[in-house]
Each structure stands twice: as C-alpha cells, then as structure tokens.
Amino acid sequence: MKRHLMGVVAAGLTVALGVSGCGKGSSSGGDSDGKTIKFVAAIYDDNTKPYWDALIKDFQAKNSGYKVNLEMVDWTQMDAKVKTYVQTKQVPDVLNYNAFSDFARDGLIYKADEVLSPGTLGDFTPTFVQQAQYNGAQYGLPFISSARLLFYNKALFKKAGISDPPATWDEVRADAEKIKKAGATGYGLPLGPEESQAEFYSWAMNNGGGWVDASGKWAINQQANVDTLAFLKDLNKSGLTQPNPETTDRKTVFNQFAQGKIGMAIGGPFTKAGFIDPVNKELDFGVAPLPSKSGTEHNTLGVMDVLAAFKKDGGKNKEAVKKFLDFFYQKENTSKFLKTEGFLPVTKSAGDALSADPYMKQFVDALPTSKFAPTSNPAWSAVAGAVKQDLGSAAAGEDPKKVLDKIQKTAEKAG
Amino acid sequence: MRDPKTGERGAAASTAPRPSLLRRTGRALAPLPWLAPSLALIATVVLWPVIEMVRTSLQKISSSGVTLGYRGGGNYTDLFGEDDLVPVVLRTLLWVAGVVVITMVLSLALGQLLNARFPGRRVVRWAVIVPWAASVLMTALIWKWMLDNYSGLVNRVLLDLHVIDEPVNWLAHPGQAMLWMMWVAVFVSLPFTSFVILAGLQTIPADVYEAARVDGAGSVRTYFAITLPLLRPAVLIASIINVINVFNSFPIIWAMTGGGPGSKTDTTTTFMYKLAFYDQNVGESGAMAVVNFALILVMVLLYLRAARWREEVR
Numbered sequence: 018m019k020r021h022l023m024g025v026v027a028a029g030l031t032v033a034l035g036v037s038g039c040g041k042g043s044s045s046g047g048d049s050d051g052k053t054i055k056f057v058a059a060i061y062d063d064n065t066k067p068y069w070d071a072l073i074k075d076f077q078a079k080n081s082g083y084k085v086n087l088e089m090v091d092w093t094q095m096d097a098k099v100k101t102y103v104q105t106k107q108v109p110d111v112l113n114y115n116a117f118s119d120f121a122r123d124g125l126i127y128k129a130d131e132v133l134s135p136g137t138l139g140d141f142t143p144t145f146v147q148q149a150q151y152n153g154a155q156y157g158l159p160f161i162s163s164a165r166l167l168f169y170n171k172a173l174f175k176k177a178g179i180s181d182p183p184a185t186w187d188e189v190r191a192d193a194e195k196i197k198k199a200g201a202t203g204y205g206l207p208l209g210p211e212e213s214q215a216e217f218y219s220w221a222m223n224n225g226g227g228w229v230d231a232s233g234k235w236a237i238n239q240q241a242n243v244d245t246l247a248f249l250k251d252l253n254k255s256g257l258t259q260p261n262p263e264t265t266d267r268k269t270v271f272n273q274f275a276q277g278k279i280g281m282a283i284g285g286p287f288t289k290a291g292f293i294d295p296v297n298k299e300l301d302f303g304v305a306p307l308p309s310k311s312g313t314e315h316n317t318l319g320v321m322d323v324l325a326a327f328k329k330d331g332g333k334n335k336e337a338v339k340k341f342l343d344f345f346y347q348k349e350n351t352s353k354f355l356k357t358e359g360f361l362p363v364t365k366s367a368g369d370a371l372s373a374d375p376y377m378k379q380f381v382d383a384l385p386t387s388k389f390a391p392t393s394n395p396a397w398s399a400v401a402g403a404v405k406q407d408l409g410s411a412a413a414g415e416d417p418k419k420v421l422d423k424i425q426k427t428a429e430k431a432g
Numbered sequence: 433m434r435d436p437k438t439g440e441r442g443a444a445a446s447t448a449p450r451p452s453l454l455r456r457t458g459r460a461l462a463p464l465p466w467l468a469p470s471l472a473l474i475a476t477v478v479l480w481p482v483i484e485m486v487r488t489s490l491q492k493i494s495s496s497g498v499t500l501g502y503r504g505g506g507n508y509t510d511l512f513g514e515d516d517l518v519p520v521v522l523r524t525l526l527w528v529a530g531v532v533v534i535t536m537v538l539s540l541a542l543g544q545l546l547n548a549r550f551p552g553r554r555v556v557r558w559a560v561i562v563p564w565a566a567s568v569l570m571t572a573l574i575w576k577w578m579l580d581n582y583s584g585l586v587n588r589v590l591l592d593l594h595v596i597d598e599p600v601n602w603l604a605h606p607g608q609a610m611l612w613m614m615w616v617a618v619f620v621s622l623p624f625t626s627f628v629i630l631a632g633l634q635t636i637p638a639d640v641y642e643a644a645r646v647d648g649a650g651s652v653r654t655y656f657a658i659t660l661p662l663l664r665p666a667v668l669i670a671s672i673i674n675v676i677n678v679f680n681s682f683p684i685i686w687a688m689t690g691g692g693p694g695s696k697t698d699t700t701t702t703f704m705y706k707l708a709f710y711d712q713n714v715g716e717s718g719a720m721a722v723v724n725f726a727l728i729l730v731m732v733l734l735y736l737r738a739a740r741w742r743e744e745v746r
Contacts, residue, residue, distance in 0.1 A: 096709045103497030104714075119496040210690050260581065261604035263693040273582065398495055402710030410694035413604075423515070427711060430510070431495070 051333040053084040054110035054341060057098075059322070060091045062291070064357045076344050083337055096398075108327040110334045111341065113160060117325045119395035121151035125327055129155040132326040132339045137346040140364045148321050148389050157323035157392075158342065159363035161355065164383045165219050165318040167308060168284045170277060171301045173201050177280070182305035185312035186224075186248060189281070193257035196280035203257040205270035205282035206249060208409035212267060214390065214401045215318060217408055219283050221245040222316045222388050223309035228400065229391050235428040237400070238421040246408075246417035248310075253412050263409030268292060275300050283307065285320070286380040287359040304379050319387030321363065399431035400424065485725070489718035497714070507719040516695045516703065521727070523610070524679065524699040528731070530614050531678045535621040536671055540663075542622065543629030564623035572687035575616050579603055579688075606696035609689050613697070616684050621677065625670045632666025633659070668739055672732055679728050700724045 058069050066089050073085045088109070090098050095114065102108045108125065120126045129149065130138060141149075141159050149157030169182050177195040193203025207216055221227060226241030236242075252258050259265060259273065271292035273279045277300065284292070293300055306315035324345075326338045345351065352367040354360075361380055362368045371377045391397050403424045411420040492503035511517060546557055563571065578585040581601040590596045603609045636659065644654045660667075682701045685691060691698035691706060698706070700720060708717035 100497040100708075100714065104493075104499070119494060123494050123496045123498045125496060125498070210692055261601045261693075264601070264604040264689070269582075395495060399710075399712040402706075402712060406692070406706060406710050407694050409692070410696075413693055415694070431712065 051330070051335075052082050052337050053086065054334055054337045055086045055088065056111045056113075056341070057088045057090055057102075057109040058113045059095055060089050061358045061360075065089065068354055068357050072345065072350060076341060079344070080340055083340060085341055108329065110327060110329060110338050112325045112327065113322065114325060115322045116392060116398050117149070117157035117323050118151045118393050119398065120325055120327070121154075121156040122395045126156055127326045127328055127335070127338075129158055132335060132342055133158065133346070134339070134343050137343050140346065140366055142363055142365055142368070142384075144319070144385065144387070145321055145363045148319075148392060149323060151393050151395075157325060160322045160324050161358070161360035162322075162363050162384065163285045163287065163320040163360055164380045164387050165215065165283050165285050165307065165320075166379060166383060167281060167305045168274065168288065169281045169303050169305060170201075170274065170279070171303050173199060173277065173280045182303060183281075183308045184306070184315075185308055186310045188312075189308050190252065190255075190257065193252065193280065194255075197257055201277070202259050202273070202279045203281065204252060205265075205274055205279040206253065206258040206262040206412065207265045207267045207270045207282075208249070208262040208412050209264050209266045209269075210405045210409070212405070213408045214404040215320065216283060217245070217249075217404065218388075218390060219307055219318045220249060222318065223307055223314065224248075225310075227388070228397075229394075233391075233394075235396075235400070235425060237425040237428055238418065242421055243418050246411050246421065250412050250417060258412075261413065263413040272296055274302075286361055286377055289376060290359045304376070306383070315386075317383040317387040319384060319389045321389065321392070396428060396431035400428045403427040482725070485718060485721050489715065489722045491715055491718070493714040493718075495712035503715060507713075507715040510713070510716045511707075511719045511723070516698070520695060520698050520700060520703045523697075524701075524727075527610070527614065527617075527699050528675055528678050531617045531621065532671055532674045534614070535618050535625050535674055536667065538618065539622060539625035539629050539670070540667075542626040543633055546626065546630050547633040560626060561623050563620055568620050568681075569683040569687055571620055572613075572616055572684045575612065576603065576688045579612060603689050604693065606693065609697050613684055613688050616688070617678060617681060620684070621674055625674060628666050628670040628673075629663065632663045635666075636662045664739075668736075672735065675731060675735065676728055679724075679731070700727070 056069075056073075058065065060066070066087075069087050069089070073087055077084060099112065099114065102112075103120075103125065117126065145159035145162060146155055149155050149159055151157075167182060173196055174180075174182075174192075177192070177199040179192050179195055183189045183192050189204065196203045207213070218228070221242050224241050224245045226239060226245050228235065228237060230236035230239070249262075253262055259270065259279065267284075270279060270282050271284060271288060274282050275293045275296035277297075293302070307317060309315055324342065326342065346364065348364070348366040348370075351362065351364060352370045355362055355367060355371060361377075361384060362371060368381065372381050390401070407420055407424060411417045489507055490502055490504065492500045492506070494500055542560065546553070546560065579587075579602040581587065581599050581604070584599075584602075586602070587596070587599040591599065600608075602612055640658055640662070641654065644658055649657065679699075680701055681699070682705070685697060685699060685702050686705070689697045691702040695703060695706070701724065704717050704720040704724065707720055708714050
C-alpha cells in the first residue's frame with residue numbers, strides 16, 4: 018500500500034515538474050487589474066534599496082490602489098537577468114538599465130511620450146534626450162548621468178615640481194616621467210574588463226577618434242583610435258603606468274590613487290564618495306579637464322543610465338507606469354536620488370540643486386561639452402562587451418591595429 | 433488461478449480472441465505505472481534541457497533576448513569562425529587533463545594516508561574535508577587576493593624570502609595564471625576524490641593483503657599488484673566525475689582572471705558565458721554549449737573505452 022502511495026506521489030510530482038517547467042506564462046500573474054507594476058532597479062550602492070523602498074511607500078500612500086513591486090538586481094547580474102526576463106516573457110513594467118535601443122528595435126518598450134506627462138518630458142536636458150532616441154523617437158527615459166575628468170594628486174605634483182595639471186598628451190607624458198622620478202606611478206590606466214570602453218573613449222575623443230564615423234557607421238579601427246591605443250601602450254611600456262593595465266579595474270587604480278601612489282587617473286563625480294573617501298579622506302587632489310593630443314579641445318565623456326517601460330498585456334499597465342514615472346521625476350525625488358548616489362542630473366529642474374557643491378559643480382559644468390558612447394545603436398552593448406574583453410591586451414603587448422580590427426569585426430557582425 | 437480441468441482458457445481464446453490480446457498488451461503495459469515516474473523525471477530534468485539547449489543553438493536570438501526564428505547552422509558557422517575557439521578548446525583539454533591527473537595522483541596518496549592507522553587520524557580526515565565545505569567561489573576569491581600584485585600574501589612572503597625582487601602580478605600573465613588556477617582547482621577537487629579513494633580502499637578485504645604477505649610480496653609490489661587493481665572502480669568513478677566537474681568549472685576562472693587578459697585564460701565554459709553576455713550573442717553561445725556537451729561525451733566515452741569499463745563493472 019505504501020509503495021503505491023509513493024508511486025502516485027512520484028508521478029504527481031513529475032507531472033507537476035513538467036507542467037511548471039514547460040509552462041511559459043505570457044505574463045506574471047496578479048497584475049491583470051493594471052494597477053500593480055513591477056519595477057526592477059539596479060543596485061548602485063548600499064543606499065539604493067532604502068531610497069526606492071521609501072519612494073514606493075510614499076507613492077503608494079499618495080495613489081491608493083496602485084502597487085509597485087520592487088526587485089533589486091546587482092549590476093554584475095543585470096545583463097543575464099534582463100535576457101531571462103525577455104526570453105521567458107516575464108518583463109518588468111519598468112527597468113533601470115544602461116541600454117534601451119535593442120528593446121526599442123524589437124518593439125518591447127513604450128515611446129517616452131506614451132508613459133510620461135508633457136511636463137516631465139520637457140524637463141529633460143536636450144543632450145540626454147538626443148542620447149535616448151532610436152530611429153528618431155525617444156524611447157529611453159534618462160535616469161542619471163555622469164561625466165569623466167582628470168583627477169590629480171596635488172601633493173605628488175608639488176613633490177615632482179609640476180605646477181599645473183597637464184593639458185596635452187605630451188605634458189601627460191612629461192608629468193608622468195617627473196612623478197615616476199619622485200617615486201610614484203605617473204598615470205593609473207584601468208583597461209581591465211570592468212570599464213575599459215570608458216577609459217579608452219576618454220582618450221580617443223580627445224584625439225579626434227571615436228566609435229563611429231560622421232555617417233554613424235562603426236569606425237573602431239580608424240587611424241585616430243589606433244594612434245590613441247599606441248599612445249597608451251607606449252605609456253605602459255615606458256613604465257609610466259601601473260603594471261598590467263589589461264587586468265586593472267578602476268577600483269584598484271583609485272585605491273592606489275587614494276594612498277598617494279598614483280599621480281593621475283580619470284574619474285567621475287562618484288569617485289570621491291565611492292573610491293577615495295573610504296580609503297583616505299585627507300587626500301589633497303584636484304580635478305581638471307581631460308587632456309587632449311593637441312591641447313586645444315577638451316571633450317568630456319558623458320555616461321547615462323536610463324529607465325525603460327515595457328509593453329505588457331496590450332498596454333494595460335500604461336496608466337500605472339505613467340503615474341509612477343511622473344512621481345519619480347518630481348524634482349525633490351530625483352535630486353534626492355542623485356545626492357544619495359553621487360550622480361549628475363538629467364533634468365533641468367534637478368540641475369541647480371547640485372551646483373552648490375564645488376566638487377560636483379565641476380562635473381555639472383562639464384556635461385554640456387560631453388560626448389556619449391553610441392548607446393542609441395542596438396549593437397553598442399556587443400561592442401562594449403568586445404572592448405571590455407580585448408582592448409586591454411593591446412596595452413599589454415598585442416598590436417593595437419589588430420585588436421581594434423577584431424573589435425570592428427564584432428561590431429559589424431552585431432549590426 | 434486457472435482451473436486446468438475445465439480448460440477455461442482455451443475455450444475463452446477460441447470464442448473471443450480479443451480479451452487475450454487486450455490481456456497481452458495489458459501485461460506488456462503493466463510495468464508502466466512503475467516506470468512512468470522515473471521516465472517522466474528523466475525526460476524533464478535530463479532530456480528536456482538538452483533539447484532546449486540544441487534548439488537555442490539553432491535559433492536567431494536578438495541581443496535583447498527576443499527569439500527571431502530559426503537560423504539553421506548559422507550560429508555554428510559563426511562559432512567556428514572565431515579566432516579564439518581553437519586555442520580555447522586546446523586550453524580546456526589541457527586544463528582538464530592537468531587538473532584531473534594531478535588530483536588523482538595526490539588523492540591516491542592522500543587516500544592511502546587516511547586509510548592508515550595513526551594517532552589523530554580523525555582530525556586529519558576532518559581537515560581534508562574543510563576545503564570541500566568552503567564555497568568554491570570563496571576559495572577562488574581568497575586565492576585571487578593572496579596573489580594580488582600590491583598587497584597579496586604570496587608576493588609578501590616571496591619578497592621577504594628574497595625569492596623575487598619586485599611584486600609579480602601573477603594573474604596578469606596567462607601561463608602563470610593558468611598554473612595558479614589549476615592549483616586552486618586541484619585544491620577544491622582533492623577532498624571529494626580522496627574520500628572516494630578512501631571508500632574504495634576500505635572495501636578491500638584484509639585477507640588479500642595477508643595472502644600477499646604470505647607469498648612474500650613487498651609493499652610496492654602489493655600496492656601495484658593488489659591495491660591499485662582492486663581500486664579500479666573507485667578510480668574510474670572519481671576520475672569521470674572529476675573530468676565532468678573540471679570541464680564545466682566556471683567559478684574559479686571567472687573569479688580569478690575572468691578568462692583574461694583577452695581570452696588567454698578562457699576555457700569553453702567561460703568562453704560560452706562571454707559569447708552570451710559580452711558579445712550579446714545567445715545563439716552562438718548555445719552552439720558553444722552543444723559543442724562543449726559533445727566534447728565531454730566524447731571524452732568520457734573514450735576514457736571508458738580505454739579503461740575497459742564493461743569488463744570492470746557488471
């Protein structure tokens with residue numbers, strides 16, 4: 018008798034397994050009323066979750082009947098998670114991410130004007146609106162931004178007998194040599210798989226290079242880029258950077274920078290609170306424009322993260338999503354997020370609040386001249402991935418042209 | 433129970449043949465209720481994922497994750513067109529062979545040691561289990577920090593002993609990085625393997641050794657003529673499981689070098705991950721997964737054949 022029972026249980030279990038395994042629901046259940054939405058937020062640091070928890074509580078209190086389910090995802094798992102959501106048709110209603118154009122291409126997300134009130138829509142800074150477009154229409158909702166500038170250690174500069182931060186590449190080289198003589202590393206070059214695309218572009222854009230040509234076609238192996246990579250390789254070969262840039266991440270560079278072991282490195286507004294202060298609050302450092310080859314122009318790298326609103330159940334979620342987004346984009350809510358996390362505003366109204374802080378002001382001021390990676394091209398994620406993997410090996414020894422050719426090939430394959 | 437005198441079965445068969453046929457098929461299907469659960473279980477947890485994997489490798493999947501229909505062998509053409517593929521596969525074979533052979537040799541020694549009677553044996557057995565209980569990812573991370581260029585313990589010790597003059601960035605040089613990662617892989621495979629060997633050693637009856645002693649065999653002769661042959665099933669099982677584990681080992685490489693610089697320390701497993709999440713090409717990654725799966729099957733089958741599995745285990 019017992020055995021029979023076990024058999025029945027086992028059979029039941031397998032059937033249940035099979036059903037749950039094969040069943041691909043068209044959407045997550047329970048939100049058919051269109052008033053409950055799922056929001057997937059990225060974890061920027063320990064303060065992120067408390068911020069969203071408080072915001073959602075506030076939102077629900079002011080909009081009775083509406084509910085937001087929050088899911089926090091770490092940046093390292095974000096790509097994998099997002100792919101799974103899309104493949105299993107379990108997309109969130111709102112996603113906080115760094116890419117949107119392939120969702121737009123595949124018809125997965127709303128246009129910005131479908132889920133934002135005109136007031137909110139008009140408040141975005143035009144630079145970011147341009148970055149959030151795909152095929153001429155705005156799909157991405159600018160969320161936070163960031164700019165990159167040159168950080169330098171004032172004490173080391175004094176010790177090496179340098180008065181001003183470098184403006185040209187020749188000066189970078191000369192200063193790095195002086196700092197090396199003073200017993201420290203001249204320039205910290207993070208070309209490891211973490212964010213080498215940002216580091217490289219910061220140099221390339223100040224040599225007239227970039228990811229695409231004037232017509233928007235991939236031009237990763239253009240001469241200006243090859244020259245830039247050769248310059249960085251030469252810095253490394255001359256012993257003016259830390260050893261092995263191809264395996265070094267920003268965190269390591271700024272850890273050393275904070276300890277006074279590195280003279281110069283490129284960082285963003287979050288660098289002080291995130292990387293320098295935890296190691297050495299007393300560090301005397303300055304922030305300067307990114308050096309360029311000629312010394313005449315100084316472009317800044319701009320970075321933008323976005324929110325994307327997914328289409329679900331034939332548009333039933335539109336109203337709730339709109340309510341939630343308009344709530345978040347209220348001035349006090351956005352600026353609170355920016356202050357908590359150390360990022361720059363994407364809306365005009367939140368802009369002024371941050372300029373009071375002299376450290377942050379330098380970055381806010383740099384934003385209008387900033388250049389962005391071509392995030393509106395759906396192939397950009399694949400290109401960034403290829404750059405992260407391979408670019409560093411050029412600084413270590415491979416031929417720069419060959420490495421850039423390989424990345425160009427990946428870019429063309431991705432579309 | 434049939435009554436032989438009435439011949440009921442024959443009569444029934446002549447007047448109505450159908451019940452007999454029914455009964456026969458019924459009898460053939462009788463074990464089904466007992467077999468079905470395990471068949472269903474195998475189908476869902478083993479076969480279905482494999483089918484899904486092959487299906488993925490034949491599809492065109494957009495970078496956002498949307499499936500855009502069948503692509504035939506396109507993903508495979510792309511995969512075999514990758515310059516990195518051949519070095520990665522060769523490195524994987526080297527990685528598996530190296531780790532498994534070293535692990536087996538060390539485990540045979542360790543198993544022997546654990547099987548011997550000595551004071552404090554229980555403590556030593558526990559000590560061998562510890563690396564098994566620790567998470568592999570944690571072990572790999574700890575080694576990554578110990579090998580750190582600036583503040584790693586390994587560089588500190590070597591500097592203080594004047595073995596090296598300046599810190600070495602161990603994990604930045606592909607050759608050295610591979611050796612260190614293989615060492616970590618051996619370190620985490622040892623506990624399981626040596627306990628399988630230990631279990632094998634304990635099944636060998638003592639009288640076999642007594643007979644050998646009576647015949648005048650020395651300890652080396654005894655080991656190679658008696659212990660090793662009798663350990664064969666244990667060695668077989670341990671090495672097959674290790675081959676599969678090491679082949680698919682992801683956390684060690686991912687935590688220590690991320691397969692870098694470039695793809696110079698990638699194995700097929702990390703390469704597969706990079707194809708999907710760096711190159712945003714899930715389909716090609718699926719093709720890599722199928723190739724990986726086939727490689728493991730072939731390797732295990734070749735090994736079983738070489739080890740003459742059928743004669744051994746029946």
